[in-house]
Amino acid sequence: MHPRLAHDLADLPDALDATRLLATGLLDELAERPVIPSVRPPEPEPLPGEGAGLRAALEEFAERWEPAFGASAGPRYLGFVTGGSTPAALAGDWLTATVDQNSNSSLDGAGQHLERQTVGWLRELFGLGAAHDGAFVSGATMSNTVGLAIAREWLGERRGVSVAEAGVAALGPVRVLSGAPHSSVAKALSVLGLGRAALVPVRTLPGREAVDPAALDEALARADGPCVVVANAGTVNTVDFDDLRAVAALKERHDFWLHIDAAFGAFAALSPRHAHLVAGLDAADSVCVDLHKWLNVPYDSAVQFTRRRDLQARVFQNAAAYLGPLGDTPDLVHLTPENSRRLRALAAWFTLRAYGREGHRDIVERCADCAHALGEAVDATPGLRLLAPVRLNVVCFTLTEDPTPERLAAFAGALADEVFLTPTVYAGVPALRAAFSNWRTTGEDVRRIAERLGTAARTGPALTGG
Numbered sequence: 001m002h003p004r005l006a007h008d009l010a011d012l013p014d015a016l017d018a019t020r021l022l023a024t025g026l027l028d029e030l031a032e033r034p035v036i037p038s039v040r041p042p043e044p045e046p047l048p049g050e051g052a053g054l055r056a057a058l059e060e061f062a063e064r065w066e067p068a069f070g071a072s073a074g075p076r077y078l079g080f081v082t083g084g085s086t087p088a089a090l091a092g093d094w095l096t097a098t099v100d101q102n103s104n105s106s107l108d109g110a111g112q113h114l115e116r117q118t119v120g121w122l123r124e125l126f127g128l129g130a131a132h133d134g135a136f137v138s139g140a141t142m143s144n145t146v147g148l149a150i151a152r153e154w155l156g157e158r159r160g161v162s163v164a165e166a167g168v169a170a171l172g173p174v175r176v177l178s179g180a181p182h183s184s185v186a187k188a189l190s191v192l193g194l195g196r197a198a199l200v201p202v203r204t205l206p207g208r209e210a211v212d213p214a215a216l217d218e219a220l221a222r223a224d225g226p227c228v229v230v231a232n233a234g235t236v237n238t239v240d241f242d243d244l245r246a247v248a249a250l251k252e253r254h255d256f257w258l259h260i261d262a263a264f265g266a267f268a269a270l271s272p273r274h275a276h277l278v279a280g281l282d283a284a285d286s287v288c289v290d291l292h293k294w295l296n297v298p299y300d301s302a303v304q305f306t307r308r309r310d311l312q313a314r315v316f317q318n319a320a321a322y323l324g325p326l327g328d329t330p331d332l333v334h335l336t337p338e339n340s341r342r343l344r345a346l347a348a349w350f351t352l353r354a355y356g357r358e359g360h361r362d363i364v365e366r367c368a369d370c371a372h373a374l375g376e377a378v379d380a381t382p383g384l385r386l387l388a389p390v391r392l393n394v395v396c397f398t399l400t401e402d403p404t405p406e407r408l409a410a411f412a413g414a415l416a417d418e419v420f421l422t423p424t425v426y427a428g429v430p431a432l433r434a435a436f437s438n439w440r441t442t443g444e445d446v447r448r449i450a451e452r453l454g455t456a457a458r459t460g461p462a463l464t465g466g
């Protein structure tokens with residue numbers, strides 16, 4: 001054994017304790033450190049020939065790299081839709097690396113059993129029935145890709161071909177209908193060989209991002225044979241929801257695969273005040289839910305559900321003698337693009353076991369309350385205006401005067417040490433969005449954010465031309 005490795009192995013308990021101290025120090029200051037620090041990352045260095053050992057690497061990271069990292073796990077990082085890591089999820093993730101399982105095969109199957117139990121808990125959490133099977137993937141983009149890959153095979157089944165065997169050329173033209181799809185849907189269609197041009201926009205309701213069911217009905221009537229519908233349960237800009245029951249009811253007259261992108265909107269099911277938004281989710285043929293958003297587990301983690309596991313296994317089966325037969329209950333290796341992956345389910349198992357439905361309901365409702373409070377503050381701040389009602393956990397707003405991308409970037413930059421916001425365009429208007437999904441965020445954070453927004457609106461560079 002290399003002497004550095006041998007030394008670090010002997011020193012591992014103390015070195016891990018030093019790592020724990022560094023980690024807890026970061027977490028202790030998370031609420032007060034700059035959300036986006038002004039420190040520049042260090043310049044690249046050549047690969048060392050002779051390593052310095054774990055302790056030296058730890059010290060160098062703490063000195064040179066850690067100060068440049070943003071507080072994305074903290075309570076005022078409101079860009080994208082970013083959760084943190086609950087204490088239990090963090091512990092689960094540390095143990096994920098410790099046990100280092102590639103749990104895709106039943107030949108060493110404890111991890112598979114844990115994942116299946118965790119998927120069952122998630123299915124119950126989101127109000128899905130027993131007909132839905134699930135598997136962990138890396139994020140919403142991969143979850144949408146897997147769901148649409150199964151939809152592609154279903155289209156082949158309807159047309160008498162197996163795309164998994166014959167290739168996508170055997171399928172012919174495909175139509176994928178959606179009102180306000182996430183960008184990952186077009187990306188998935190590109191990856192799957194269906195093409196971005198297969199995505200057909202359908203009219204949305206006036207002033208909304210939710211699809212107009214009547215327009216969808218008309219588009220389905222014009223479709224040449226079976227097609228795919230991507231319904232949205234929580235759009236990025238305004239967290240708008242398609243009427244899932246109305247969309248599903250169209251199956252009585254039209255032949256289509258219903259994929260529901262519920263990356264973070266599915267969590268509305270946890271709150272009695274908001275559960276109506278996802279009524280009809282169980283009618284989906286496939287569902288995308290992103291867990292490193294509102295479940296507050298570490299990156300990367302998402303789950304993909306489907307009613308047609310047989311088609312899923314037909315797409316993703318991996319034929320190799322060392323894996324054994326496919327069987328009635330396929331190993332996880334046969335259900336996603338990955339032949340190997342970390343045991344993502346363990347962090348989710350930990351946080352669900354530790355806090356249960358009620359603990360996670362509290363996170364969802366507290367985030368929704370924070371979003372509504374910030375929406376009210378924006379509405380009351382001269383120089384700012386809301387672009388859409390706050391439906392769940394996102395506040396979409398802009399400058400009252402001349403909201404150019406440049407002025408909005410300057411405005412957001414003036415706030416970056418206190419709160420991180422991401423840019424968007426809604427209804428043709430450049431805007432900013434604040435997404436609440438971190439378990440640490442409280443009303444005090446909203447007060448601080450609102451105060452800084454007001455100050456920047458009065459004196460910031462975006463409004464003075466600076």
